[in-house]
Amino acid sequence: MSAVDVGAALPRAKIEILPALTPLIVALIAAPFIGSASTFVTLTLAGLAMGMMIFTMASGLTLAFGMMDVLNFGHGAFISLGAYVATLVFLPLTAWAQSDSLVLNLAVFGLALAAAVVVCGAFGFVFERVLIVPVYGQHLKQILITIGGSIVAEQLLYAIFGPEQIPIAPPALFRGSFTFGDAAIEKYRIVAMIVGFVVFVAQMVVLNRTKIGLLIRAGVENREMVEALGYRIDRLFVGVFMAGSALAGLGGVLWALYRGQVHASMGGELLVLVFIVIIIGGLGSVGGCFTGAILVALISNYAGFLAPKLALVSNILLMVVVLLWRPRGLYPVSGR
Amino acid sequence: MSAGLVLQGVHTHIGRYHILQGVDFDVPPGKTTMLLGRNGAGKTTCLRTIMGLWKASKGTIRFGEAAIEALPASAVARSGVAYVPETMAIFSDLSVRENLLLAAREGPIDDKRLEWIFTFFPALKKFWLSRAGSLSGGQKQMVSIARAIIEPRRLLLIDEPTKGLAPAIIGGLIECLREIKRGGVTILLVEQNFRVARELGDEVRVMDNGRIVHVGAMAELAADSRLQGQLLGLSLDSHQ
Numbered sequence: 001m002s003a004v005d006v007g008a009a010l011p012r013a014k015i016e017i018l019p020a021l022t023p024l025i026v027a028l029i030a031a032p033f034i035g036s037a038s039t040f041v042t043l044t045l046a047g048l049a050m051g052m053m054i055f056t057m058a059s060g061l062t063l064a065f066g067m068m069d070v071l072n073f074g075h076g077a078f079i080s081l082g083a084y085v086a087t088l089v090f091l092p093l094t095a096w097a098q099s100d101s102l103v104l105n106l107a108v109f110g111l112a113l114a115a116a117v118v119v120c121g122a123f124g125f126v127f128e129r130v131l132i133v134p135v136y137g138q139h140l141k142q143i144l145i146t147i148g149g150s151i152v153a154e155q156l157l158y159a160i161f162g163p164e165q166i167p168i169a170p171p172a173l174f175r176g177s178f179t180f181g182d183a184a185i186e187k188y189r190i191v192a193m194i195v196g197f198v199v200f201v202a203q204m205v206v207l208n209r210t211k212i213g214l215l216i217r218a219g220v221e222n223r224e225m226v227e228a229l230g231y232r233i234d235r236l237f238v239g240v241f242m243a244g245s246a247l248a249g250l251g252g253v254l255w256a257l258y259r260g261q262v263h264a265s266m267g268g269e270l271l272v273l274v275f276i277v278i279i280i281g282g283l284g285s286v287g288g289c290f291t292g293a294i295l296v297a298l299i300s301n302y303a304g305f306l307a308p309k310l311a312l313v314s315n316i317l318l319m320v321v322v323l324l325w326r327p328r329g330l331y332p333v334s335g336r
Numbered sequence: 337m338s339a340g341l342v343l344q345g346v347h348t349h350i351g352r353y354h355i356l357q358g359v360d361f362d363v364p365p366g367k368t369t370m371l372l373g374r375n376g377a378g379k380t381t382c383l384r385t386i387m388g389l390w391k392a393s394k395g396t397i398r399f400g401e402a403a404i405e406a407l408p409a410s411a412v413a414r415s416g417v418a419y420v421p422e423t424m425a426i427f428s429d430l431s432v433r434e435n436l437l438l439a440a441r442e443g444p445i446d447d448k449r450l451e452w453i454f455t456f457f458p459a460l461k462k463f464w465l466s467r468a469g470s471l472s473g474g475q476k477q478m479v480s481i482a483r484a485i486i487e488p489r490r491l492l493l494i495d496e497p498t499k500g501l502a503p504a505i506i507g508g509l510i511e512c513l514r515e516i517k518r519g520g521v522t523i524l525l526v527e528q529n530f531r532v533a534r535e536l537g538d539e540v541r542v543m544d545n546g547r548i549v550h551v552g553a554m555a556e557l558a559a560d561s562r563l564q565g566q567l568l569g570l571s572l573d574s575h576q
Contacts, residue, residue, distance in 0.1 A: 211437070211438075214430065214434055214437060214438050215438065217427070217429060217430060217434075218427045218430060218438055220429075221427050221428060221429055221430075222425050222427060224389060224409070224425070225421070225425040225427070226438075227389070227408065227409040227410050227413075228387055228389060228409045228410075228413055228419045228421075228425075229413060229438060229439055229441065229483070230410050230413035230414045230441050231410055231441075232408075232410050233410070333429060
């Protein structure tokens with residue numbers, strides 16, 4: 001037996017740390033313009049909380065988009081659905097939510113998250129089977145049918161829950177704020193940050209430490225070869241789509257409690273932001289989505305404070321700048 | 337362990353193009369069969385159709401006792417077929433280890449088999465945890481072939497494994513494929529390099545315009561330069 005050893009000239013893998021540092025760089029640049037340390041801390045923490053929520057909503061879409069090549073403009077419907085599910089949990093458990101008991105507060109919050117995950121995951125299954133399966137590989141039809149699906153879903157939500165905005169508040173102990181130095185920090189933002197971060201860590205663990213995660217990462221890069229290795233990519237697609245829908249629902253709960261209200265078009269309104277985040281991050285990249293979401297939220301907050309008129313276009317400008325720097329996003333996935 | 341493959345009247349359409357136009361041939365069990373032909377003859381389409389990546393619009397494909405022409409690629413793979421595409425199709429963002437982990441469907445990687453693979457491809461051991469996308473072309477080909485043999489398979493479909501590789505690497509690949517062949521695995525190998533075809537092939541099938549135009553023993557074709565010229569537009573002497 002002879003051996004082939006051609007391992008002499010392997011290029012060192014480049015460590016792509018700079019894109020991950022962009023939120024920090026943006027914060028450092030913004031700090032002197034903001035001036036007040038307490039305002040800077042408040043804006044930054046608010047941005048981080050908002051970023052985590054957007055990440056939760058967007059991460060499912062980036063995986064579905066990256067792996068299944070599906071342009072799902074109906075993703076926003078799952079955000080709204082998750083928010084409505086939260087109202088269904090909070091309403092009968094108002095006493096728990098109003099209680100001073102941390103256990104009861106956490107229970108109602110956890111139940112709302114869990115219910116949104118289950119319901120949105122189940123509806124995601126139906127959505128994929130009924131609407132997505134017939135249009136795999138046909139982008140134009142995907143856009144049309146998923147927009148159609150989201151309109152139907154939105155109108156159904158209005159028909160079932162009524163056209164009025166439904167108020168919803170976080171559990172009692174998550175309301176209000178505390179001071180850190182001179183900065184006032186809303187408690188709920190910390191909660192949202194923790195949930196978003198847990199979602200991020202959980203996704204990274206699943207993607208990097210499990211075989212399912214390996215399959216998903218491989219599927220994002222080359223679906224056909226995953227199939228040729230003997231794996232049922234269609235089942236993986238369904239699973240990823242359900243997980244993406246469930247994450248959208250989870251994000252919908254967080255967002256509804258943050259904004260204090262629920263309405264059927266809230267998901268659609270957030271969808272543009274979600275698409276900007278996944279494009280900035282690099283389609284199919286969860287790490288890129290995380291960085292992109294924080295970047296978008298921080299810039300939106302800083303711009304809102306420093307130049308309110310600019311805030312209206314800050315996300316678009318950010319996307320233009322990022323794509324000029326890295327045309328395939330902060331963390332492009334090979335093969336896409 | 338190995339099983340034979342039989343194609344009968346296989347047609348494949350890709351969009352409006354009619355690529356395979358009634359392909360008939362067999363791949364005897366335990367033998368290495370070379371599928372030769374000019375560029376565009378339909379060799380890659382043939383492998384992809386067998387693998388289930390493109391559907392045969394007509395005809396039958398039998399692997400052992402089973403008809404596989406209607407099966408999805410995952411089911412074809414699970415019946416014991418491994419595929420090494422011309423593009424290698426390694427997962428660039430995954431490490432070498434992760435690429436092989438994914439190919440080991442039945443469970444954890446068998447250490448003994450892995451060591452056996454490392455004897456042919458020591459570079460894989462060296463770069464075990466490196467990102468596969470950062471490897472050289474030859475190393476990527478090693479990953480692609482290692483992925484196909486990380487677990488025992490009954491049939492290997494290999495599409496131009498030596499394409500673009502340096503002669504030193506080709507020699508090692510030939511050794512590896514020869515060793516796999518000794519293990520009794522049936523191999524269907526598309527190859528443009530006639531020296532490789534001659535060294536490895538037991539049987540040969542030649543394609544042209546989506547059809548099989550020659551069936552025979554590789555040694556016969558290698559010995560007949562007139563036939564080579566007629567079928568392939570080359571002579572072996574010019575491809576030593």
